[in-house]
Amino acid sequence: ALQHVADVRQVFGNKFAPKDVMIGETGWPSEGRQRETALPSRVNEAKFIRGFVAMAEKEGWHYNLIEAFDQPWKRGSEGAVGGYWGLFDADRQDKGVLAGPVTNVPYWKEWLGLGGLIFLGTLLLGGRVRSTQSALILPLLGAVAACSIGAWGDLARVTTRFASEWLWVGLLTLLNLSVLVHAALTLSARQGWRERAFNWLERRAGWLVAVAGFAAAVMMLEMVFDARYRSFASMAFILPALVYVCRPVSVPRREIALLTFIIGAGIAPQLYEEGLLNQQAWGWALVSGLMVAALWRCLRVRKG
Incomplete structure (x- = not known):
């Protein structure tokens, strides 16, 4: 980019x-979806801005950095990437772009706390388990x-x-929390309220799969036909896909077959549109493939 x-x-x-x-405008976004090989992040913003300023001062260029502050309202017309070009965030806090240490996970303490609660909640929910496995x-x-x-919340x-x-x-x-509860209770010895909740x-697991498949199909259609200002929501589907590919359940067959086809058919076109060097597109393709496998396995489960 500097060259x-x-x-x-x-x-x-x-x-x-x-x-x-x-140079009227130059800069780099700290948030948003990847475009080909260009990856928005705070670290990449700092690398670009610091490198550009050093180059511009050496060459004696006149320039204007875009921009002073993040403007999240721009997300309405430009997607997430449009709101985060600032050297400071929307609350006027230094993002560390020009000098000093910089991190891609500025809210790591909050997400560590949330993740810890989810992890401990899963262990408490499972309680005494059924086996060593x-x-x-x-x-x-x-x-x-x-x-x-946690990553889905940050996105x-x-x-x-x-x-x-x-x-x-x-x-x-x-949906993710419901799937988590279902999976944790599956591993539990299940007595009393755990048995009733399980x-x-x-009885409703097929509908959880259907909702996950429907949401994934909607996202896939958006990424194929209207992707420019949308981000890859891969993290929202990892848990449902993993749980039901490992433990398939009975599902409404016609509806799930259609959703399986939509998700599977969209993988290649979205990769073609994004380019094979886009790691975020590959991540979405892999999660979508995992979701297709989960739906396919559920289709093979017979009622009763």
Whole structure:
């Protein structure tokens, strides 16, 4: 990116010499979805800005950095990436872009606390487990849920713009928590209230799969046909996909077959549109493939 700026500045400098040329806007976003090989992050923003300033001062260029402060309201028209080009955040707090230490996870303490609660809650929910194998799987389940739900919450903080999107975030979070409870109780010895809660969720497990498949299909259609200002919601589907690929349940067959087809058919087109060097697109493709496998396995389960 720095070399590209230097090349463009050189072209214009030669074309309009001896007039001075001012670089009106240059910068790098700290949040948002990846575009080809360009990855928004605080560390990458700091690398670009510090490198550019050093280069510009050495060459004697006049320039304007975009921008002083994050403007989250721009997410409404530009997606998440549009709101986070500032050297300072929207609360006027230094992001560490120009100098000093910088981190891609500024809210790590909050997410560590939330993840710890999810992990401990999973262990308490499972209680006494059914077998040695379950004793090994239960903490792993809690760790995966803590990471995926926490990362989904962090993505929602950055990308969510409207009330309808907050509702979508809330529903997907509720889905993940329901799947987590179902999975934890599956591993439990199940007595008393745990047995009753498990039976209630087990009768409705097919609908949990259907909701997860429907949400994944909607996201896949959006990523294929209207992806420019949307972020990859991979973290919202890791837990449901893993749980039901390992323990498939009976599902409504026609509906799940259609959702399986939509998700599977969208993997190649979205990768083609994003480019094979986009790691976030590959992450979404892998999670989508895992979801397809989970839905396919559920289709093969016969009632009773």
